[in-house]
Amino acid sequence: MSLAPLRLGYVPLIDAAPLIVARELGFDAEEGLRFDLIRLQSWAQCRDMLGMGSIDAAHMLVPLPIAQALGLGPAYPRFDLAMVLSVGGQAIVVSAALADAMRAQGHGFGFGDPLAARAALQAVAGGRLRVGVPFPFSTQAELVLRWLAGTDLGAGVSIHTVPPPLMADALAVGEVDAFCVGEPWASYAVERGVGALVLAGRSIWASPPEKGLVLTRDFTEARPDETGRMMRAIWRACRWLDQADNRSTAAEILSRPDYLNLPPELSERGLLGRLHVTAAGEVRHFSGFIRFHDGAANFPWRSLAALLAQRIALRHGLNVDWAMEQAMGCFRTDLYRQHLRQAGADLPGASSRIEGSMVHATAVASEMGQMILGPDAFFDGETFDPAFAAR
Amino acid sequence: MARLSIIVVERDRERALRIVDGLMASGDHAITVIAEETGLARRIAEQKPDIVLIDVADPSRDVLEELALVSGPMERPVAMFVDRSDEHLTRAAIEAGVSAYVVDGLQPERIKPILDAAIARFHMFQKMRAELAATKAALEERKIIDRAKAILMKARGIDEEAAYALLRKTAMDQKRRVADIAQQLVMAAGLLT
Structure with missing residues (x-):
């Protein structure tokens, strides 16, 4: 069977790992797809390529599709964030x-x-x-x-x-x-x-949600089957990345000339949470420095969209209620539920939550029983509920 | 009508000169080339150009995105944005590999000739780059085929012509390219020695 090619854009960073691992370990082929990975040089280029249809999907900063939804960028078709790819990093x-x-x-x-x-x-x-x-x-x-x-x-x-x-x-x-x-x-x-x-x-x-898998709404509507297969392949890569023993292998793969083109030792620091804080080699261990899967990291909480939209709207003088509404509409919890349930993803009962409320990891209701979320607290103790957000 | 002030962000001197030539042919403009990555935002803010032209794939584009957005009370508004006066033109530009940032309020008819000229130049660069890549690939293939021939000549005691004939026959039998067969042979020989 021939594999359906899809063009995926990424910017060289360790959090591009889900796309690269999906390609290199064959999670794409398992879903009948072949990812052609396109290395991009800037976020503006990433946005333009996706907007123009030169790529089918992109590894993108989580707030970027929100900014687009708020009209703070070129006039392109609507962007959808189908899943979060990484938290922290x-x-x-x-x-x-x-x-x-x-x-x-x-x-x-x-x-x-x-x-x-x-x-x-x-x-x-x-x-x-x-x-x-x-x-x-x-x-x-x-x-x-x-x-x-x-x-x-x-x-x-x-x-x-x-x-x-x-x-x-x-x-x-x-x-x-x-x-x-x-x-x-x-x-x-x-x-x-x-x-x-x-x-x-x-x-x-x-x-802090860092990168997301972003597609145009034209694509998610016209090609639902490929959207689902793409999401499952990448979701499995995310799960693989959060199995501790795999991080060094991931660092090796990512560091190749085709991808980050840097010494593996450098990519490994963030992936293993073993960072040198100074050139003298003082090492600090930070458990879970970057997460790709655990703690329901991939779920595109609508409340996250609202939070980021509120902050952007306040800085740019936009109506906060309108901005939150626009942003929540492009975080596609519906696609996540529809396409990842069959891959075995546990799904939370709600699609929105109070951001910043968990100081510790917390069990919540989910389809399979209990799901462990968080922690997600802000250092300043703020909690954010879209219904009571500052306007 | 006042001359338009244009900044071209381009590190490669040769390319920059060609772009400037192309733009000059489209009218009388004040053109500045910026080749350094550092200080880009400051220099553009100081100069207040009407149009900035930059390679679509230039990492410094994100710096220009910021200029397009400044709205704080303490900042001097530069108000440049990705040109959206003409969707077809914008698409043609991005496909050619150039993006244009245009100051707020500039009339589309003043932007068009400049963008047309830039697009023509960038099309030329793309063609040159594609040709260069094709030439390089062809040279690489030639080298691999020469090595494969040498391996066959040594292993089977045949001359160069016979070695090439053997490669070509194998390629035809397997419906593959000669270069691919040669590549496999070279790799296999590397494993055996």
Whole structure:
């Protein structure tokens, strides 16, 4: 039987692993598909290729389809987020100069305490901080703004878009003072000796959705069968990735010249949660630094769409109710339930939840009995219920 | 009518010159080329161009996306966005490999000749790149076939012509390309030695 080819776009980061693993381990062929993976250089290119129909699906920043739904981008057909591909995987890096100053003040670079890291940074930053993020609509931007909100540093922060492979350069030449990025680009800066890791994204928000599988609504409506097969192949790759013994193998595969083209040792740090915080090799272990499957990581909670839409709407002066409605419509919990049930995915009873309410992993009702969610708490203790969101 | 100010973001000097040539032929414009990745946002904000042209696949595009969005009270609005004045033209541009960021309020009839010129140049680059790739692939295949011939000549004590005939016959029998058969032979020989 010949395999149906599908063109999938990805940007080289460790969280592109679900697409790459699905292709390399043959989860695509199991579903009668052949993934042709297209390496892309920027999120704008990823959005344009999908919008123009040059690719069938994309590995994409979770807030990007939301921004499109809110009209904050070129006029393309509606985008749908069919499933979340990864949670976490981000790290905050400060310049070597700031790191030295923080250390001189006694900061220990524990990597897990947002309040201690923020206080140490505020003490040396001189009231202003330029922070690089990969795209204006990114989980990284949300993490940084939340982390610094309500402090003197928050008042003096400016956010700048810097392409991830160029983050280390931007830090080295002093264009930014810090940045927040997905691995391996944070470790890459550490390895080059231009910065130090101060915090994992998951320390700010225990369950920050990072990338999603995004298709156009035209595709999900016209080709439901292939949509389902694609989702199942990728979902199985996600499950494989969260079996602990597979992460080193994944690092080897991802690092090949065709994909990330970096030493496996670099990709492995984020995948194994064993990060070098400084070039001197001080190692910090962060359990579950990036998750691809566990804790119902793949479920596209409508409440997540509402939360991200609320934040974007408030920054861009849009009507919050309208924005949340638009965003929730493109998080396709219906497709997730329809297509992944037969692959064996457990499904939660609800499609929306109160974000940030779980300090610990929590069992909830699901089709198969009990599903373990979270934790998903925000470091600042906020909880978000779409019904009571700030307008 | 005032001259349009155009920025071309292009690292490769040769390519940049060709783009500028093409644009000059479409009218009298003030054109600046930016080749460095660092400081891109600042330089564009300083210069306030009417149009920025950049390769679709350039990583720095995301920096321009940010300029398209600035709306904070403290920031000077640059208000550039991906051109959407003419959907067909935008699609043709992206397919050719160029994206255009255009300042708010610029008339579509002023954008079109510039985009047409840029598209023509980028089409040419694509063709050159495709030709280069094809030439390179052909050269690689030639090398593999030469190695396969040498292996056969040595193993079977035949001359070059006979070795090639054998490769070609095998390829025809198996309905495969000569280069594929040669590749398999070279790989197998590598395992055996």
